Amino acid sequence: MTIYSTLLGESFQKLHPKLQHRYALPLDEEFYAEGVMSEIQNGSKLLLPFYQFAAKLNFLFPESGKDIPFTIVNKCDINKAGEAEVKWERTFFFPEVTRKFNAKMTVDFERRLVKDYLGDAPLFYSDLLFDVTEDGFLMITSGAQKVVLGKKEVAIPNLLQGRVTVIEGYDEKKDVYTIHVSIYNSLLGRILMYAGKFKERSR
Incomplete structure (x- = not known):
């Protein structure tokens, strides 16, 4: 049992079999896939300084585009705290620059949610709620979000949070595999949206 199957319990069996395979992620085994994002859209120009800063952390980025090749790598390891941790590395190959969107996830079993630390030097944190749709798709939505300042985590006010919705099928x-990700803020509108398809590959 790995973090996602343990978290979802019986609902894990309701996922499409290919998604069960994708999210099984045994320790030290890698899931690698290649695909194309049919569309990547960022938001308001007011966010450009934030995108530029976040890109240095391999989090968000300022580019938008269509038909952007990408890869995704997931691997589960045991972190320094002795927890099973899944590393996410998404790489987007824009015509003039390569961008990454990385994260590390562990599970809070008491609260029944995923703890998501975003970027290589994580300054942003989000609770993630996992569910399975009637069609056997995986749906992920965000909960509380925080800024990470050393050992302190400061709650982000609701009005400033980026509400995340992910549908993977x-x-x-x-x-x-299909993926649609939306990050939306109630004041600024869209922060990031991407949608695409990908296939598992060996490397």
Whole structure:
């Protein structure tokens, strides 16, 4: 049992079999995939300084585009605290620059949620809630968010939070995984949206 299957319990079996395979993630085994984002959209120009800062941390980035090749790597290890931790590395190959969107996830079993630390030197944290749709897709939504300042975590006010919604599925006709991610703020509107398809590969 790994963090996602343990968290979802019986609901894990309701996921499409390909998603069960994708999120099983045994210790020290890697899931690697390649695909294309049909669209990547960022938000207001007012956020440009934030995007530029976040890009240095391999978190968000200022570029938008269509038909952007990307790769995704997931691997579960045991971290320094002795917890099972899944590393996420998403790489987007824009025509003029390569960007990454990295994260590390562990599970809070008491609160039944995923703890998501964003970027290589995480300054941002989000609670993530995992659920399974009637179609067997994985749905992820965000909860409380914080700024990480050393050992302190400061809550981000609701009005400033980026509300995350992720839908990941599997298209049997095309034999591909599908992904749609939206990060939205009630004041500034869209922060990031991307949608695409990908296939597992070996490397």
